Amino acid sequence: MRNTLIAALTCVSLTAFAAPPASTPALLAKGKASYGTNCVPCHGEQGHGDGPAAVALNPKPRDYTKDTLKNGDKVEDIFKTLTEGLKGTTMVSFAHLPEEERWALAYHVTELRKAGGAGTAAAVPDAGTAPAKKTGKAKK
């Protein structure tokens, strides 16, 4: 009985750690601002992997508005990537940032993915809704 209780409690606390906070406008704004400082140099403003520093990288940051993410693309998956980094790439751990900021960043990445149509276009190819080519977005 006691062990069951302990096991149950352990479960609860593990889940609590992995549970993202509610996405609020304030949190999203924070994520966007932090992304601008910490991520744009490599990932680019819209997450296409075309930041000014990306040219020099190997492997290059993928376009996370449409490419599959290795660690998964749920907010908690991206949080994990931010906390641990990706081995063998220049994607380092951002564990030095406060936990709330990492959640905010994770939300911002999912927003960029949505804006880029990730998940919908890939799941339904040729649905006739998603534009096949990149439209003439300003390229610097």
Ligand code: HEC
């Ligand atoms: C020094 C360049 C650099 C910086 C700065 C950087 N990244 Fe990355 N990032 C990479 C590279 C390289 C990869 C690995 C290639 C890839 O899969 O995109 C990557 C991968 C990722 C992935 C995909 C992980 C997966 O599961 O495939 C996410 C999400 C991500 N970065 C988010 C961020 C966020 C958010 C920030 C800012 C806090 C950030 N990165 C800062 C270079 C960078």
